[in-house]
Amino acid sequence: MKDEATGPGFDCDYPLLAALRRDRPREIGDFERAIEMSRRFRHAVVEPNALAVDRRVLQDPRWVAEDVLREAARHGFFSMMVPRTFGGAGFAFGAMIVGMEELAAGCLGIANLVAVHGLAFAMVAATGDLPAVERVSRLLVEGEREGTPRLLSTGITEPSAGTDVEDVDLLRSAHLDCEAQPVRGGYRLRGRKVFISNGSIAHTHVVLMPTHRGDPVNTTFAFLVERGTAGFSVGRVERKMGQKACPAAELVFDDCFVPETARIGHRPIPGRQLELVLGATRGGVAAWGAGVARGAYERALAFARSNRVGGRWLIDEQWVQLRLADMLGHVMTARSAYVEALLSNELFGLSSLVAGSRVQELLMRHLPQPVLDSRATQRLIGSQRSRQRMRRAVDELADWKVDASSATGAAAKVSATELGMENCHLALDIMGAAGLRHDLGMEKLYRDAKLLTIYEGTNQLNRIELYKKGIARDGRHPGARFGSAPS
Amino acid sequence: MRTDEQVLLETAVRRFAERELVPHMDELNHYPDRPLPEGFLAGLGELGLLDAEPQTGIELLASALRELAYSAAAPAALVFAHALGQHLVTKAGRNASGLCAYPSYGEPQAPELRYVEDRDALVVDGTCQMVAGAPFAQTLVLPAFGAGSTALLVLEPTTPGLEVGLPLLTLGMRGCPTADVSLSAVRVTADRFVRNAGPLLDGAHALFRGPATAIAAGVLARSTRTATEYARERYQGGRNIIDHQEVRRLLAGMLADEELCRSAVERLIDGTAEPAATELFLRAKERAARATCDGVQLLGGYGYMEDYGQERCMRDAKQAEYLLGRPEMLRQQALERWLA
Numbered sequence: 095m096k097d098e099a100t101g102p103g104f105d106c107d108y109p110l111l112a113a114l115r116r117d118r119p120r121e122i123g124d125f126e127r128a129i130e131m132s133r134r135f136r137h138a139v140v141e142p143n144a145l146a147v148d149r150r151v152l153q154d155p156r157w158v159a160e161d162v163l164r165e166a167a168r169h170g171f172f173s174m175m176v177p178r179t180f181g182g183a184g185f186a187f188g189a190m191i192v193g194m195e196e197l198a199a200g201c202l203g204i205a206n207l208v209a210v211h212g213l214a215f216a217m218v219a220a221t222g223d224l225p226a227v228e229r230v231s232r233l234l235v236e237g238e239r240e241g242t243p244r245l246l247s248t249g250i251t252e253p254s255a256g257t258d259v260e261d262v263d264l265l266r267s268a269h270l271d272c273e274a275q276p277v278r279g280g281y282r283l284r285g286r287k288v289f290i291s292n293g294s295i296a297h298t299h300v301v302l303m304p305t306h307r308g309d310p311v312n313t314t315f316a317f318l319v320e321r322g323t324a325g326f327s328v329g330r331v332e333r334k335m336g337q338k339a340c341p342a343a344e345l346v347f348d349d350c351f352v353p354e355t356a357r358i359g360h361r362p363i364p365g366r367q368l369e370l371v372l373g374a375t376r377g378g379v380a381a382w383g384a385g386v387a388r389g390a391y392e393r394a395l396a397f398a399r400s401n402r403v404g405g406r407w408l409i410d411e412q413w414v415q416l417r418l419a420d421m422l423g424h425v426m427t428a429r430s431a432y433v434e435a436l437l438s439n440e441l442f443g444l445s446s447l448v449a450g451s452r453v454q455e456l457l458m459r460h461l462p463q464p465v466l467d468s469r470a471t472q473r474l475i476g477s478q479r480s481r482q483r484m485r486r487a488v489d490e491l492a493d494w495k496v497d498a499s500s501a502t503g504a505a506a507k508v509s510a511t512e513l514g515m516e517n518c519h520l521a522l523d524i525m526g527a528a529g530l531r532h533d534l535g536m537e538k539l540y541r542d543a544k545l546l547t548i549y550e551g552t553n554q555l556n557r558i559e560l561y562k563k564g565i566a567r568d569g570r571h572p573g574a575r576f577g578s579a580p581s
Numbered sequence: 582m583r584t585d586e587q588v589l590l591e592t593a594v595r596r597f598a599e600r601e602l603v604p605h606m607d608e609l610n611h612y613p614d615r616p617l618p619e620g621f622l623a624g625l626g627e628l629g630l631l632d633a634e635p636q637t638g639i640e641l642l643a644s645a646l647r648e649l650a651y652s653a654a655a656p657a658a659l660v661f662a663h664a665l666g667q668h669l670v671t672k673a674g675r676n677a678s679g680l681c682a683y684p685s686y687g688e689p690q691a692p693e694l695r696y697v698e699d700r701d702a703l704v705v706d707g708t709c710q711m712v713a714g715a716p717f718a719q720t721l722v723l724p725a726f727g728a729g730s731t732a733l734l735v736l737e738p739t740t741p742g743l744e745v746g747l748p749l750l751t752l753g754m755r756g757c758p759t760a761d762v763s764l765s766a767v768r769v770t771a772d773r774f775v776r777n778a779g780p781l782l783d784g785a786h787a788l789f790r791g792p793a794t795a796i797a798a799g800v801l802a803r804s805t806r807t808a809t810e811y812a813r814e815r816y817q818g819g820r821n822i823i824d825h826q827e828v829r830r831l832l833a834g835m836l837a838d839e840e841l842c843r844s845a846v847e848r849l850i851d852g853t854a855e856p857a858a859t860e861l862f863l864r865a866k867e868r869a870a871r872a873t874c875d876g877v878q879l880l881g882g883y884g885y886m887e888d889y890g891q892e893r894c895m896r897d898a899k900q901a902e903y904l905l906g907r908p909e910m911l912r913q914q915a916l917e918r919w920l921a
Contacts, residue, residue: 149750152750153611153614254815255817256882264818267819268817332886333887333888334886334887335885342886403907403910404691515874519870522902523907523908523909524907526686526903526906526907526910527686527687527710527903528710529752529903530686530711530752530903531711531751532749532750532751532752533750540752540899541752541896544877544885544895548878548881548882548884548885552878
């Protein structure tokens with residue numbers, strides 16, 4: 095990663111990761127490989143296509159950058175987090191997150207397009223339902239192998255309930271539209287999900303619905319719904335301000351029957367499972383925030399170095415130098431925040447469950463692929479005992495670990511995404527009118543960045559989560575209940 | 582206190598906007614990928630906002646721009662560029678016909694065009710970026726630098742050696758046709774330029790700080806109203822979101838910023854803001870841009886989609902922040918003048 099002769103360039107210097115290299119060589123090795131892989135993809139595919147894709151979708155929101163998806167498959171983005179036992183590359187979950195900073199610095203929309211399936215994958219993993227994990231893993235791996243990615247989407251948000259469905263306390267009084275009514279042999283899904291990233295192009299949707307709308311906290315489960323299922327359709331595709339490369343669509347369930355096997359996991363999703371998922375994925379959104387901060391910094395620096403105003407190079411102006419210093423500081427801070435979150439996830443959160451024990455982890459990493467693919471190994475992985483172990487792991491994870499993962503994910507998401515926005519403001523200040531032009535890319539980054547403070551829970555909801563898990567969690571002090579004071 | 586004249590003009594502009602602009606917001610929002618609505622320019626002309634010699638004073642212009650920007654900022658940006666260009670031409674004692682285009686986002690002290698003297702004429706080269714109104718203009722009003730001073734050029738689009746580029750897609754105010762204008766060894770005769778135009782440009786830019794702020798004020802007023810209406814209707818956690826303290830905090834900030842913009846417009850126009858006029862101008866526009874981001878945030882996912890118009894307000898307000906130049910350069914120049 096570093097060139098010893100010239101010293102480390104900022105863009106390849108991750109001090110926290112370097113310090114951890116000795117203790118956690120597996121993760122760090124994965125992180126470095128993911129960064130290299132993402133950097134190659136950024137330069138070869140993302141940057142040459144970002145503006146054209148953005149413009150094309152502005153004209154037609156249903157248009158999809160199929161070539162970019164195929165290239166992402168060729169680079170291995172869809173199987174990278176899939177365990178080797180299911181045919182994937184077996185990267186640590188955090189590796190994908192580190193790689194996302196690189197992609198987001200190039201184009202946040204494309205980063206979302208090729209990585210948002212990670213949320214669905216995490217949701218399935220958090221249920222502890224091993225057969226379901228295998229099912230979605232095989233989808234990702236086979237689609238990638240064939241060059242026609244089979245994407246996953248996650249259906250959470252509803253027309254009248256966005257923030258509410260991501261928080262247990264708010265969920266109790268949410269205005270829900272969807273319900274999965276239990277019927278003989280399965281469920282009938284009804285209602286609409288909105289703003290679903292990749293919803294119009296996904297092969298399989300991981301959809302959260304309560305079986306009894308009056309009690310969503312105790313009856314909301316995840317259901318796998320494939321494209322083409324009778325009663326399921328894609329509704330409107332949104333016209334968004336930015337992140338246009340990744341379509342946001344409405345999912346419509348009109349008496350959509352799914353069999354019992356479509357329901358995954360034995361426990362309701364709200365509560366610890368959702369917290370584990372969001373603890374992991376909010377770190378990913380934070381990495382995108384750091385990527386935006388970095389993308390803005392890189393564009394402003396390049397502009398200042400190559401443009402004169404009134405006969406003077408912009409980079410020679412003191413105010414420009416110090417604003418660039420602010421921006422660099424923001425990148426460093428945002429990066430520290432998301433790396434902290436992803437390590438919290440690796441140590442205490444969802445990734446700690448998926449990885450299993452240290453011995454299992456080592457075996458999964460070093461056993462030759464033919465051994466992993468053998469019938470005996472596959473039987474062992476699919477055994478009742480393995481399934482029970484995975485379920486127990488989710489159930490028995492200590493509360494403080496869930497809280498730690500959730501709090502650091504929320505803190506990182508808020509900090510990094512707002513620093514990303516701040517850097518966009520600063521970059522535009524430096525670039526002036528040039529920054530407002532679509533053809534120079536900065537205005538697109540500004541439009542793209544704003545969505546980071548909204549999805550994966552608005553930053554307001556993430557602050558609530560941070561208060562609950564980081565401040566009020568011991569319940570012994572006044573203010574232990576969030577928002578008890580009337581407005 | 583608004584005059585009868587202001588009230589009349591604002592009413593006429595509001596009616597025009599509701600009738601001619603609001604139903605065509607989609608076309609305005611997707612220009613240049615879609616054509617502008619028919620009658621768009623003619624309607625602005627009928628209001629007297631594109632006259633060759635505007636009858637409106639700067640105060641009335643600001644009122645009209647605020648009202649226009651409340652519905653659609655792009656036409657306001659077009660009128661702003663025309664009015665500023667026309668003002669410069671009139672002050673310079675030259676004639677202009679039809680719609681004037683002007684680089685509204687450039688700093689007058691740092692023109693992008695360069696000229697050399699050739700007897701009584703100037704020979705001009707370079708590209709002037711982001712000239713608002715250029716694709717449709719009959720007159721281009723462009724600053725150029727050479728021989729230690731700034732000249733103001735008043736050119737026709739058909740001038741040999743002058744090329745108006747394709748309309749640009751921009752962050753905000755998309756329905757204001759904007760393009761780069763390139764000049765290659767363009768010979769400008771004495772009747773088409775004014776030498777030593779620096780003070781003229783400085784004076785015009787100072788005068789138009791009020792109208793520029795009025796555009797930001799109009800956009801923010803729309804954003805605040807949309808956010809308030811949404812917050813009254815939307816439920817979360819069992820109550821309307823307007824009953825959440827955090828939502829009220831954000832709305833209170835938007836209202837305060839709206840008031841800051843409104844009073845900044847007044848003080849910039851009546852001249853009572855000096856010596857801090859430039860700083861007030863910059864802060865008001867910056868606050869408008871930041872507050873419209875909060876406007877999007879208050880609507881969550883719906884704020885990010887085109888339907889409610891909040892994302893347009895955020896883009897338009899950010900673009901308005903750069904009217905008349907880079908904030909930090911204007912700040913430094915203003916302070917330098919004050920210290921002198």
